[in-house]
Amino acid sequence: MTKADIVNEIAEETGVEKHIVQNTVEAFMGVIKNSMTNGDNVYLRGFGSFIIKRRAEKTGRNISKNKSIIIPAHNIPAFKPSKTFANEVKDKVKA
Numbered sequence: 313m314t315k316a317d318i319v320n321e322i323a324e325e326t327g328v329e330k331h332i333v334q335n336t337v338e339a340f341m342g343v344i345k346n347s348m349t350n351g352d353n354v355y356l357r358g359f360g361s362f363i364i365k366r367r368a369e370k371t372g373r374n375i376s377k378n379k380s381i382i383i384p385a386h387n388i389p390a391f392k393p394s395k396t397f398a399n400e401v402k403d404k405v406k407a
Contacts, residue, residue, distance in 0.1 A: 347362075348362060348389050359393070359397055360392055364387050364389060366385065367385060367386050371383070
C-alpha cells in the first residue's frame with residue numbers, strides 16, 4: 313500500500329476531500345519525523361511506537377579491498393508494533 317492508497321482509502325471512508333487528507337497525512341508524517349529528529353520517541357496507543365535505536369560501533373569488512381573498517385555508532389529509526397496490533401496481524405494474515 314502506498315501513501316496515495318492510504319489517502320484514497322481515508323477520503324472514501326470519511327468523505328473528506330483528498331487534498332485535505334493528503335495535507336493531513338503529510339503533516340502527520342512531518343510531526344513524527346521532526347519528533348524523532350529531535351531525539352523523542354512517538355507512542356501511538358493501540359498501534360505501536362516509532363522509536364530510536366542505538367547501534368553500537370562495530371567492525372565491518374570491505375570485501376573488495378579485503379580490509380577491516382570501523383562502522384561508527386549511530387542511531388536509526390524503528391517501528392515497534394503494539395501487542396494487540398502484532399497479534400491481530402499474526403492471527404489474520406496467512407503466508
